[in-house]
Amino acid sequence: MKRITLLLVAVLMLAGIITFTAPASLHADDSATPIFVTKIPPGYRDWRLISVSHEAGNLNSIGAVLGNDVAIQAYREGKLPYPDGAIIAALHYGHVPSAENNKVFGQAQSFVAGPPTNIQFMVKDSTKYAATGGWGFATFIDGKPATAASMKSCFPCHNQVKASDLVFTHYAP
């Protein structure tokens, strides 16, 4: 449980903002509550690579960012905004030293993907997710969606990179 809590804090820190939301704002009948993605898009582990990333500090994660066919095509064509149907997946793992590799290399230099920390998705649907820039956001930890409260920071943070249609990751050739 402690691990899950730590991961949740990490997710919030990824968004750059830890919000302390009053429980009152979480009422299911609050029509202003953003809609979040609560089901893992099928087949995401077979999607193609967009790029890789490393978050140092407390997050201490290494990740791969993958895209479904719609997303990959838009990336490669430089098409903005991303068309409806585009889904971007960020697979995050612990950034852990590899004793096996370092032994062979003869020095401490190698970091590999440790246990998964979370998987995040951005799903483009300009109608369904109109309130959050056309993107539905999702974070899954151990296969379960993060709380709605923790997800409230996604849009304000991503909304700071409007020039790339709210997407941080650039395509790696």
Added chain:
Amino acid sequence: MKRITLLLVAVLMLAGIITFTAPASLHADDSATPIFVTKIPPGYRDWRLISVSHEAGNLNSIGAVLGNDVAIQAYREGKLPYPDGAIIAALHYGHVPSAENNKVFGQAQSFVAGPPTNIQFMVKDSTKYAATGGWGFATFIDGKPATAASMKSCFPCHNQVKASDLVFTHYAP
């Protein structure tokens, strides 16, 4: 040219060994010379993700390791040794800080894929590459194969991880 030289040194350091090979050993008629892969396997950029990696120190690279269908299937089934036809690609990029992300996060924590440094391949063909554990090795820098001299360190280094059929990278879920 200086950049290429630096990258080449980086490749050698990745292997953990910088060998100083006498030109005499590079004669084309030297039948003991290992065979290296000199053509980039087509379509590799569309292959599926095996894992991600980060080499600190002088290499300072972040990478994605991808596999063709044969390699991915073997990884997922835990099949060792890898069957003939398996190809593993390591796409390496500079490990560079992202000013754009750090500005949003409010702290220096984010590293992304910078310019490509090299692409490396391992091609399994137990007959053709029998002299090097059944694997053909390749390094491409700016689309061009690295020198045969620089490639001589691949096999001795990879041969130190016999338990995983000479493959360093483990599958990330």
